[in-house]
Amino acid sequence: METNGKPTSPVISVLGLGHVGLPTALGFAELGCEVIGADDDASKVAVLKSGKLTFFEPGLGPLLTKHLESGRFRLTDKVGEAIRESQVIFVCVGTPQKDDGAADLSQVETVARTIAQNLNSYKLVVSKSTVPAITGRWIKRTIARYAENYRRAASTQHPPTEFFDFDVASNPEFLQEGKAVENIFHPDRVVIGVESDRAREILEDIYKPLKCPIVVVKISTAELVKHAANAFLSTKISFINMVADLCETVGADVGEVAKGLGLDPRIGGQFLQAGIGFGGYCFPKDLRAFIHLGEENGVDCGILKEVERVNLRRPKVFVKKIQKALWVVKGKTIAVWGLAFKPDTDDIREAPSLKIVEELLAEGACLRLYDPQAMANVQRVFPESAEQITYCNSACEAARGAEALLLLTEWSEFKEVDLARVHDVMEVPVLIDGRNFIDPQVAIAAGFEYHSVGREGVDRPVPGFTQR
């Protein structure tokens, strides 16, 4: 962009201020850009304007305060206004799942139409939401169609309005909840899907301060990279969970198997943590959308159907483990540590913990629940009840009087808890670790009967454990 021959950074708008949009917007502000954050949810915008976050994300609060003060980050619930005032528009709206598994792209379409209506200068429209390949083409077609409509309608009353050019690009976001700020400033790569040099130059310029590889490809390729990345990572998790089940039958240790596997650079050590399965807003939904895309286009995605099937069974496999350890579940008091779908977030969407809680409630267990951040969200799904559900203020409080303790999310604070103290407040010291997070020797030394996933050697009851 040039003004009076002097290059200036384009004003950026970010449409949709959720788990992707807000960190993205604040990230650009931190990189020195002028950013308008827009969301049609006026109450969300009001909360953000007051300097408060609408979800928990480590490190994001200080960035919000900093850039509301620096003036580089403005907020509005008037999406059209944000579009008119910006040259580069990042689309970060939700792409939820429809009943048939396909991605519901209605929010993306609404944004495309709003852009068409507010096309008052050249715009670069960048999709960051995870969308099926060819969505970029639809965004382009939609903007072109509706822009022409609005222009004709306006021209009947006024002199003909000018038609402004626009580009569409795809720039998938790979950030992980709980690590969003770190991921924004230290990405492994930036993928840019473009079809013009102008779009490429603008995006390369925005990302220049980040010292990482920039992969420039076609729009549909960029869209596919994101889906393929999520599908591949999900596959790794289901694979190691299958291996964990095998480990239990042959007496092997899945943690050691994963280590032995992961040291091969062709495999890599990450995302080989066995447990109760993957959840969250992205993996389950994106996997289903990818399978749907394959089916629609006659491509056999059977491998991904198995990944999904293995994952859907994980909570049931874990409940079986609980039943095996406790014999009768009905009427037992069970403490639960961790409810969020992963640590460092309050997000419980598709959290495997919820399915486990649901099954245990159906079995007649009395649950004492604790999560450092996610309890308010869980209470909306499972309200407190005198008979079966008690929300507790600390890990130790949750364990009081319990006949078993389940660890379902690996929050770091659970490593800091004094297990000997926890042992003393429990009725029966049985610890069933769904994330293989606690060192078995530490648990056993504290007097626990310790069970975990895919580590048969330490799953057996410890002879002579102290049961009170």
Ligand code: UDX
């Ligand atoms: C994911 C992708 O990692 C990210 O690149 C994309 O942009 C959005 O989706 P996120 O959903 O935030 O990020 O969480 P992630 O850290 O990937 O974990 C997803 C789920 O997999 C969690 O439930 C986690 O507990 C589980 N998981 C992860 C495992 O069970 N084992 C592992 O080894 C890793």
